[in-house]
Amino acid sequence: MDKxxxxxxxxxxxxxxxxxxxxxxxxxxxxxxVTQPDKPKGRELHLTPTPVKILAQKLKLPVLQPxxxxxxxxxxxxxxxxxxxxxxxxxxxxxPSAILDLPTHGCLNLHTSLLPKYRGAAPIQRAIAAGEPxxxxxxxxxxxxxxxxxxxxxxxxxxLPEDNSQTLHDRLAxxxxxxxxxxxxxxxxxxxLPQPQPAEGSSYATKIKKEDGKIDWLLPxxxxxxxxxxxxxxxxxxxxLKTESKPQLLKIWKAEWVNQTGTAGTILKADKHSLVIAxxxxxxxxxxxxxxxxxxxxxEHFLAGFQLKPGATFQG
Numbered sequence: 579m580d581k582x583x584x585x586x587x588x589x590x591x592x593x594x595x596x597x598x599x600x601x602x603x604x605x606x607x608x609x610x611x612v613t614q615p616d617k618p619k620g621r622e623l624h625l626t627p628t629p630v631k632i633l634a635q636k637l638k639l640p641v642l643q644p645x646x647x648x649x650x651x652x653x654x655x656x657x658x659x660x661x662x663x664x665x666x667x668x669x670x671x672x673x674p675s676a677i678l679d680l681p682t683h684g685c686l687n688l689h690t691s692l693l694p695k696y697r698g699a700a701p702i703q704r705a706i707a708a709g710e711p712x713x714x715x716x717x718x719x720x721x722x723x724x725x726x727x728x729x730x731x732x733x734x735x736x737x738l739p740e741d742n743s744q745t746l747h748d749r750l751a752x753x754x755x756x757x758x759x760x761x762x763x764x765x766x767x768x769x770x771l772p773q774p775q776p777a778e779g780s781s782y783a784t785k786i787k788k789e790d791g792k793i794d795w796l797l798p799x800x801x802x803x804x805x806x807x808x809x810x811x812x813x814x815x816x817x818x819l820k821t822e823s824k825p826q827l828l829k830i831w832k833a834e835w836v837n838q839t840g841t842a843g844t845i846l847k848a849d850k851h852s853l854v855i856a857x858x859x860x861x862x863x864x865x866x867x868x869x870x871x872x873x874x875x876x877x878e879h880f881l882a883g884f885q886l887k888p889g890a891t892f893q894g
Contacts, residue, residue: 581607582766585661585681589614590668591629592751596688599755600665601637605763608639609659614670615643647671656680663766665758666720678720683766685720688754690747692716692732694780697725702750703743704783707808709800712736713746715754717761719772728772731761742810788813795843795892799835799860806830817843818893819886825893831866831874843893848886853877855892 584606586597601608611634616625627635634641644652647669653676656664664677664685678685691701693716705713714734721727733753737746764770791813793802806815810831818825840846840856847854853864868874869884 581605582762583607583609583660583662585610585612585656585659585664586630586667587612587664587669587673588630588667589628589670592690592747593630593667593669594633595751595755596665596667596758597630597633598637599759601639603759606759608637609661610642610656611639612642612644612647612656612669615645647677648674653677653680663762665762667754672724673720675722678722686730686758686762686765687718687720687725687727688758689716689718689725690750690754691783692734693718693725693729694775696781696783698783699785701783702746703786703808705808706737706741706743706746707805709804710737713750715750715757717754717757717765718775726775728774730765730770730772731757733757742807744811786813791815793817793830793892795855796858799857799862802857802862803833803835806833820891820893827870828892829868829870829874830864831868833862833864836861836863841891843891845886845888845890845892848881848888848890850881851878853881853886 582605584600586600586608588597597608597611600606611630613628613630613634616627618624619626631641631643642652642655656677657680661681663683664681666673666685666687673685689701691705692714696704702713712734714732716732717730718725718727719730735749735753761770786809791809793815795802809815815830817828817830819828836854838846838854838856838861840861842856842858844856845853846856846861854861855864864877866874866876867880
C-alpha cells in the first residue's frame with residue numbers, strides 16, 4: 579500500500595512531537611514541512627529558525643517558509659506536491675480556502691482543548707487560569723472559521739494541581755501526537771467521520787499578554803494560584819513590593835493555598851521558614867520567587883538575604 583503523502587504545517591514547540599511522530603511512522607510520508615520564516619532574536623538580532631524548522635532539518639525533511647500562506651506562488655508549490663493530507667499544529671497563520679481545499683483528504687488541525695471550549699490562541703493557559711479540572715486535545719477537519727471545523731477525535735487528560743502551562747503543554751503535545759497517528763488512517767479510510775462541534779459551550783481563549791501576569795491580590799487565593807500556574811513560565815506571575823524609594827518587582831514561581839486571612843496584598847508572615855501573603859480570600863504561602871535581575875530561589879533562601887516584614891504590602 580502506498581504511503582499517505584502529508585504536508586506538515588507548524589511553527590511552535592507544541593508542533594514538534596506531532597511532526598516527529600508522523601515522520602517516524604512508516605504509513606506516512608512527510609513530503610514537506612511548512613513553518614514561519616526565521617526571526618531576529620537577541621541583542622545581536624541573529625535570525626533564529628523555528629523549533630519546527632530545526633526538527634525538520636534534523637529529520638532531513640524539505641522545509642518551506644513563506645512569508646504569507648496566501649502567497650500564490652507558495653500555494654502553487656503546494657499544489658505541485660499533490661498531497662493526500664495537510665496536518666496543521668500551531669502554524670500561526672490563517673489558511674486560505676485555496677489551501678484548505680487542496681489535499682485529497684483536506685486539512686486536519688490538532689488543537690489543545692476539548693472543542694468547542696477554548697478556541698483561539700491560548701487554550702492551555704486559559705484552561706488552567708479558569709480552574710478547569712480537565713482539558714485535552716481535538717483533531718478536527720479545518721474549515722474557514724477559527725477552530726470551528728468538525729471534530730474527528732478527542733482525548734482527555736486531567737489538569738493536575740502541580741501543572742503549570744509548560745508541563746501541561748508538554749503532556750498535550752505528546753497526547754496529540756499519539757492521537758494523530760491513531761486517527762489519520764481511520765479518517766482517510768472513512769471509518770471515522772467528522773462530527774460538527776456542539777452548538778453550546780464554545781468559548782475563546784484570547785492571546786496572553788505580559789500584563790496578564792500581574793497579580794491582583796484582591797482576588798481569592800485559589801484564583802491567584804490558578805493564574806500563577808497558567809502564566810508560568812511566561813509571562814510569569816509578578817507583583818511590586820512597596821518601598822520608600824521605588825516599588826520592587828518580584829516574580830512568584832510557586833505558591834500554595836493557606837487558610838489565613840488579612841488585608842489583601844499584606845505580608846502576614848515573613849520568617850526564615852515561611853512567607854505568607856493575604857489575598858482577597860485566604861492567603862498564599864510563597865514557595866519560590868525571584869527579584870528583578872536575580873535568580874529563582876526558595877522563599878527560605880530569599881528571606882535569608884532580603885528582609886521582609888509582616889505588614890509590608892504589595893501593589894495589586
